[in-house]
Amino acid sequence: MTLILSKKYNPLFDAKARYFIITGGRGSGKSFAVTVFLTLLTMSKGIRVLFTRFTMTSAHLSIIPEFLEKIGLLGFDEVFSINKKEVLNTKNDSDILFRGIRTSAGNQTASLKSLQGISTWVLDEAEELVDENIFDTIDLSIREKKVQNRIILVLNPVTKEHWIYKRFFEDKGIEGGFNGFKDNVCYIHSTYLDNEVNLSTSFLERIKSIKHNNFKKYQHKILGGWLAKAEGVVFENWSIGEFNPDNLQTSCGMDFGFSIDPDSLTEVAIDKKHKKIYLKEHLYRNGLKSQELAKIILDKVEGKLIIADSAEPRLIADLKHLGVNIKAVKKGTIESGITRMQDYEIIVTPESTNIAKELNNYVYADKGSKLYVDNYNHAIDGIRYNVIYHLDNPNAGRYYVQ
Numbered sequence: 001m002t003l004i005l006s007k008k009y010n011p012l013f014d015a016k017a018r019y020f021i022i023t024g025g026r027g028s029g030k031s032f033a034v035t036v037f038l039t040l041l042t043m044s045k046g047i048r049v050l051f052t053r054f055t056m057t058s059a060h061l062s063i064i065p066e067f068l069e070k071i072g073l074l075g076f077d078e079v080f081s082i083n084k085k086e087v088l089n090t091k092n093d094s095d096i097l098f099r100g101i102r103t104s105a106g107n108q109t110a111s112l113k114s115l116q117g118i119s120t121w122v123l124d125e126a127e128e129l130v131d132e133n134i135f136d137t138i139d140l141s142i143r144e145k146k147v148q149n150r151i152i153l154v155l156n157p158v159t160k161e162h163w164i165y166k167r168f169f170e171d172k173g174i175e176g177g178f179n180g181f182k183d184n185v186c187y188i189h190s191t192y193l194d195n196e197v198n199l200s201t202s203f204l205e206r207i208k209s210i211k212h213n214n215f216k217k218y219q220h221k222i223l224g225g226w227l228a229k230a231e232g233v234v235f236e237n238w239s240i241g242e243f244n245p246d247n248l249q250t251s252c253g254m255d256f257g258f259s260i261d262p263d264s265l266t267e268v269a270i271d272k273k274h275k276k277i278y279l280k281e282h283l284y285r286n287g288l289k290s291q292e293l294a295k296i297i298l299d300k301v302e303g304k305l306i307i308a309d310s311a312e313p314r315l316i317a318d319l320k321h322l323g324v325n326i327k328a329v330k331k332g333t334i335e336s337g338i339t340r341m342q343d344y345e346i347i348v349t350p351e352s353t354n355i356a357k358e359l360n361n362y363v364y365a366d367k368g369s370k371l372y373v374d375n376y377n378h379a380i381d382g383i384r385y386n387v388i389y390h391l392d393n394p395n396a397g398r399y400y401v402q
Helices: 007-014 030-041 064-074 109-113 132-139 163-168 201-213 215-222 290-301 313-321 334-342 353-361 378-392
Strands: 019-024 048-055 080-082 086-089 095-103 120-124 150-155 180-182 185-190 238-240 250-255 263-271 276-285 306-309 326-329 345-348 364-366
Touching (some): 007 030, 030 120, 030 150, 064 086, 109 132, 120 132, 132 163, 201 215, 263 290, 263 378, 276 353, 326 378, 334 378, 345 353, 353 378
Parallel strands (some): 019 150, 048 095, 120 150, 238 345, 276 345, 306 326
Antiparallel strands (some): 180 185, 250 263
């Protein structure tokens, strides 16, 4: 079998940029191109590549077989040694390390940035990494002398709310689908049309069917276009607007993030008569200690009732001790809270950018069974606790610390 590499990927092999943003839809050949490039790169002496995905539990079952196939196509079977986490060039000791950023043990950013000798970092399925700080931490650790340093992001475009779009496209005035260079960034975008010679007739027929029956899906999944909002979003019932114009009584919803996820605090007003929920973001920040959290809460919403997750009784007790008016809610199922919120029109203030981002990106994993992807839901969880409490306690009355 012979595979032909599209000329669109030529800059990957010869460009002197630090950053390579490789986007494309299904069947575009981007994974094949990157695998071939890395295999040839490690034919040079002294090269160490870090190949990551956000989650990678079994590289030897998923990614490494892809490399084995390409190594065979290039005729280098005898050159490389393979184990569960590494492809090693036995002739010159250059290697490719395979790691997950998040594992069952937690976030592995600290151990990844401490790896020695890495000159090329590949972030595959980069759209799954939603924390830009993690990217920055590893990026700053790639600083080998006397060799080109490369950061290669390979992704299927998602929504324009994603930090990759904002950082590498919007902030630089670059449109999705661009091929070229700007500010030390090499952009490569391809589609199945650049890779038809390597695709089966049945695959091309399937694409033709998608184009005919669901053109929006064709533009996003097949051509690799960026979306204004995620596909399969849970909340379609929201808009930007003024907070609480009728001066309804307000309280807050809170979700605790601890070290990895953000603590979120949202002020909520529920208009039961007109079926509206008003939201105002007050806090969305990582790594706050109890005293820091209490100070921010008291500065922002002193005296207002805060509804939080009952699974954190110790933290709630600490915050109460520090003067915060906080109450745990029996939160029920995720589905029951989501359904309540979907019954109302949701209005978000223009300044509540993180809430808007979550509403644009919180999606069904499987809409048929009402399963939800556990991502973009930190503020949403806190709002859900608040909504459950007030709709289940219609006569709660005035709120005070008990």
